[in-house]
Amino acid sequence: MFCDYLIAPSDRKHARIMAGILKKSGYSCVGLEVSLYKEFSEEFEQQGIRVLPVIIIEAVDEKQAKRVARHARSRHPNSTIIGRASSAQAFRFFSRDSRVDIVEVSKRTVNLVDRNESLILSKSGSRVGINLSRILANPRNLGWMANLARRIYRYDVPFTLYSAATEWNSVWHPRQIVALFSEWIGYGRYAFLGLAPG
Amino acid sequence: MDALGTVLTVMLILVIVALALILVQRYRIEKLEGEVKRLTGLIANVLKASGALEALSQKAQYRPRKRYIIFRLLSEKPMPPSRVEGLIRRQVRDLYGDYGIAESRLHLVYYNPGTGYGVVRTTQMWKDKLIVALSLLRSMDGSRILVIPVRVTGSIKRAREIIREHT
Numbered sequence: 001m002f003c004d005y006l007i008a009p010s011d012r013k014h015a016r017i018m019a020g021i022l023k024k025s026g027y028s029c030v031g032l033e034v035s036l037y038k039e040f041s042e043e044f045e046q047q048g049i050r051v052l053p054v055i056i057i058e059a060v061d062e063k064q065a066k067r068v069a070r071h072a073r074s075r076h077p078n079s080t081i082i083g084r085a086s087s088a089q090a091f092r093f094f095s096r097d098s099r100v101d102i103v104e105v106s107k108r109t110v111n112l113v114d115r116n117e118s119l120i121l122s123k124s125g126s127r128v129g130i131n132l133s134r135i136l137a138n139p140r141n142l143g144w145m146a147n148l149a150r151r152i153y154r155y156d157v158p159f160t161l162y163s164a165a166t167e168w169n170s171v172w173h174p175r176q177i178v179a180l181f182s183e184w185i186g187y188g189r190y191a192f193l194g195l196a197p198g
Numbered sequence: 199m200d201a202l203g204t205v206l207t208v209m210l211i212l213v214i215v216a217l218a219l220i221l222v223q224r225y226r227i228e229k230l231e232g233e234v235k236r237l238t239g240l241i242a243n244v245l246k247a248s249g250a251l252e253a254l255s256q257k258a259q260y261r262p263r264k265r266y267i268i269f270r271l272l273s274e275k276p277m278p279p280s281r282v283e284g285l286i287r288r289q290v291r292d293l294y295g296d297y298g299i300a301e302s303r304l305h306l307v308y309y310n311p312g313t314g315y316g317v318v319r320t321t322q323m324w325k326d327k328l329i330v331a332l333s334l335l336r337s338m339d340g341s342r343i344l345v346i347p348v349r350v351t352g353s354i355k356r357a358r359e360i361i362r363e364h365t
Binding site: 170173188 | 272292293326329332342346
């Protein structure tokens, strides 16, 4: 029912426990980094959770973004590509490029999420990605993430949520995410749009 | 006789005028009262429609409505209830300050170290904030923990029933 588009378990023990917790929490699919796919996909498939290969690309400018996106799609045609941009040009490129499936938003690029971004993403078929591990790394990130959630709600931007969990205690239960959205935008169930598979 | 008649006529006229003035004054007061009632009724309807009256009445309530959050604590080693309550209070203080501790009226009602199920009481306005605070609890005394919210209920009786169903 729910999908966590990025997890990166550090070892087999964490992967096994994560699979059990995610299954009980209602997750039906997870995204595993390509480098960990062969090693840990079996742990999740045993629990009946579908596993998707995911590749993360990073870029500081548009030229680099173009190069890494082309390279990633040619090498991994069936993977979900998450783009992390350090500049506005790279962010806009990832947004309009149909090869990139998810564009991760950071504190630097949060103000670029607006009505134009919504139009660009709907044309390219991509989505904005919210990495929930940033909240666990530093709770002060709650501030700009609340701003991001309000922008997503106001401009109807397609989005997805993922935990980027490396250990079993870093996963997020859907009810926790609903409480976050309830605090941010006053409408908790909006979070389900970001957890929906597909 | 003529003088008496004149005086009586003048007095009668004065009485009629006085009565008329009294009647007019009363009518004006009644009309004003009527206008005031109409305006206050209009204002009350507008406020009611906007929900402001409800919010005001809720704020002005002496006792806020309680909510019981049922959670399950997954941990690498068993935790005593006193440690769990201290941890939750510290997390709420870190996120929302001393004001948060006071306003949330937080209290750990029940916790079973064996099953990991617990119930924490708070007010209706603070239930989502408390779930966010519980979500950010990921380690305690160096060991990994995860707090999963199960349900939110309005009574402790229903909370106990739900825990019984789960265990």
